[in-house]
Amino acid sequence: MNIPAATLSEILRAESTALTRLDRVISELRRSGIILVRAGQEAYWISSAETVNETALETFMQLASGEPSLVITGQRASRLGFDVERDATVYCLHGFDVITQTLIERIADPASPLWASEAAAFDLEDVTVTRGGKVAQAVIALSKHAGLLPAVLATKADTSGSFDSVLEISSEEIWQGLHEATRQLQVVAQARVPLEDSENTRIVAFRPLDGGSEHLAIIVGEPDLNAPVLIRIHSECYTGDLLGSLRCDCGHQLRGAIALMATAGSGIVLYMAQEGRGIGLINKLRAYKLQDQGRDTVDANLDLGFEEDERDYHGAVQMLKLLGVKQVRLLTNNPRKVDSLTSLDVEVVERVAHIFPANRHNRGYLYTKGSRSGHLFNLTELETDPHKA
Numbered sequence: 001m002n003i004p005a006a007t008l009s010e011i012l013r014a015e016s017t018a019l020t021r022l023d024r025v026i027s028e029l030r031r032s033g034i035i036l037v038r039a040g041q042e043a044y045w046i047s048s049a050e051t052v053n054e055t056a057l058e059t060f061m062q063l064a065s066g067e068p069s070l071v072i073t074g075q076r077a078s079r080l081g082f083d084v085e086r087d088a089t090v091y092c093l094h095g096f097d098v099i100t101q102t103l104i105e106r107i108a109d110p111a112s113p114l115w116a117s118e119a120a121a122f123d124l125e126d127v128t129v130t131r132g133g134k135v136a137q138a139v140i141a142l143s144k145h146a147g148l149l150p151a152v153l154a155t156k157a158d159t160s161g162s163f164d165s166v167l168e169i170s171s172e173e174i175w176q177g178l179h180e181a182t183r184q185l186q187v188v189a190q191a192r193v194p195l196e197d198s199e200n201t202r203i204v205a206f207r208p209l210d211g212g213s214e215h216l217a218i219i220v221g222e223p224d225l226n227a228p229v230l231i232r233i234h235s236e237c238y239t240g241d242l243l244g245s246l247r248c249d250c251g252h253q254l255r256g257a258i259a260l261m262a263t264a265g266s267g268i269v270l271y272m273a274q275e276g277r278g279i280g281l282i283n284k285l286r287a288y289k290l291q292d293q294g295r296d297t298v299d300a301n302l303d304l305g306f307e308e309d310e311r312d313y314h315g316a317v318q319m320l321k322l323l324g325v326k327q328v329r330l331l332t333n334n335p336r337k338v339d340s341l342t343s344l345d346v347e348v349v350e351r352v353a354h355i356f357p358a359n360r361h362n363r364g365y366l367y368t369k370g371s372r373s374g375h376l377f378n379l380t381e382l383e384t385d386p387h388k389a
Contacts, residue, residue, distance in 0.1 A: 002272055019210045021169045022177030026146040027037045028167050030058045034063065035155060036168035039135045043159045046139050049108035049151035054101055057153075061099075066156035069094045070107055071136045073150050076305030080107065082129045087307075090132035090140045092154070093124075108151035110303045111286035138171035145178055147280035150305040179211040182314045184197070187322060188214070197255060198262035213273035216339055217319055220258060221266030227256075228327040228349045230267035232257040233316050233337060235274040246361035247288065253354055257331055260354075267331075268323065270316050277301065278310030296368040308373065313337070333375045 027036045029048040034056060037044050047056055049070065061068065064172050072080075074089035084091055096103065106114045132140070140150050168176075190204040204217040223229045234257065242251030254269070263269025276284030279301060287300035298308050320328070329350040330338055338348050355377065358366050370377035 008303060018169075018173040018177035019180050021167075021173050021209050022142075022145075022181065023212075025167050025169050028143065029143070029146055029148065033167070034060055036166050037135050037139060037174070038168060039133070039138075039171045041159065042135075043157040044135050044139075045155050045157050046135075047153045048146075048148050049104045049153055050143075050149040052101065052104060052153060057099070057101055060153060060155070063157065064155040065158040066093055068096075068099055068153060068155040069141060070096075070099075070104065071132055071152045071154050072107065073140060073305040075111075075302045075307065076108075077129060079110065079303050080124060082124075084129060086302075090136045090137055091129050092132050093127050093129055094348065095126055095128045097126075104151075104153060108149050108305075111289045112183055116188065133353060134171045138174040141178060142174050144279075144306070145181070147282065149283065177210065181208050181212060182312050183318060183319050184209040185215065185315055185322065187211060195261040196259060197289075199263075201258075204323070206315075206322070208315070215273055215315055215319060216271040217323060218258065218269040218271055219323075220261035220268070223266040223268060223325070225324045225326065227326050228329045228347075230264055230331060230352065231320070231325070231328040232261075232267070232269045232331040232354070233272060233341075234269055235272050235311060235315070237278065238275060239284075246359050247295065248362055248365055249356050249358075252356040256356060257354065260331070268325065270319055272311075272316060274311045277308075278312065279304070279306050296372070297365055298372045299367055309336075313340045313344060317341065317346055320346060333369075333377065335374055 019364045028035050029046075030051060032048070032051045032053050034045055034047045037046050043062050045060060047060050052060070069092040071090060071092050074084050074086040074091060075169065077084045077091045077093070078086045093107070102114060105112050136154070136240055138153065139152050143152055153298070161198045185206040185208055188205050188207045190202060193201055193203045195201045198220045200221050202219045204219065206215045206217070232253075234250075234254050237248060237250035240246035240248045241254050244251055257267070257269050261269070274289065275281045279287070283304055283306070286304055287297070290300040290303055291297065295303060301308055325347050328341070329352055330341065330348050331354045333354055336350070338351050353376065366377060369375040
């Protein structure tokens with residue numbers, strides 16, 4: 001049966017939801033595409049500052065009906081020398097003589113090799129900065145959710161034209177899709193997986209409705225759901241969990257949690273797809289490069305334009321509900337995690353400490369966790385020479 005192209009287009013549009021639109025525009029941004037974002041009667045062309053290439057930039061400039069701007073976070077704008085508010089604020093940079101791929105990369109990415117090149121020097125003295133509106137706020141949130149640097153190229157679009165071949169989304173749909181993506185999970189698979197430290201273990205996989213990365217529940221033993229369950233909410237760490245990186249304590253915390261639960265008789269590790277405190281693996285590697293240049297964990301994230309911690313615990317809370325967990329004993333050194341769960345109506349009856357010895361590679365990382373992020377460590381033991389084992 002052949003469906004006319006016009007009819008097929010109407011069907012696809014009718015069935016399109018905020019989640020499906022969100023998924024499609026994310027894919028477009030990640031592969032250097034240009035999308036259209038609407039807000040009321042206005043529309044804007046948007047391209048990711050991280051992925052835009054020369055061809056996409058040329059197309060973008062041809063589409064522009066107004067002055068292009070670079071949209072960045074307050075954290076990033078502050079570090080570029082602009083006098084702005086930092087927290088949870090978005091700004092638009094205007095007034096560039098010419099916008100090049102080199103300029104975009106240098107503004108968006110402090111870990112770029114261009115920062116070591118005098119040939120790529122640039123002057124922001126004549127650039128003006130204004131607070132971003134609804135679209136600017138939405139597209140920065142979209143970039144973060146896509147695992148990209150929080151920086152985009154934006155310009156007003158001529159709304160009198162036809163955009164049938166362009167992926168478009170409204171700012172309201174972006175927020176709706178992000179809300180649904182973090183709060184709507186479904187169980188998609190489960191199986192028995194004997195582990196070295198716990199042979200009686202099951203893994204349950206949860207997938208968000210936007211088709212994003214799956215979260216896992218590692219269920220040790222048979223937890224008594226009528227009593228407080230020992231829980232560890234563990235953000236995935238490719239480098240620490242899989243490769244045994246010495247830059248963090250994640251691998252020790254993951255395997256240590258499973259071993260402790262096995263000894264205690266039962267427990268659940270929620271393994272969340274929130275690499276690098278929610279900024280993603282690629283951005284975590286950028287943060288590592290900045291740390292090698294002298295920044296600590298917190299400042300490296302802020303330099304990249306992120307907040308100190310971008311994690312969201314709505315998914316973890318829904319996983320607990322789907323598993324039937326009502327009360328938790330939370331295995332963590334982070335009081336903010338306790339506060340986050342409590343604010344989402346999870347009854348945390350006890351915080352259980354989860355501390356492992358430092359090494360010369362992660363001593364500074366752990367000290368920053370304690371001194372700046374509120375983790376409950378003995379700072380006296382950590383404030384010695386960070387290179388000392």
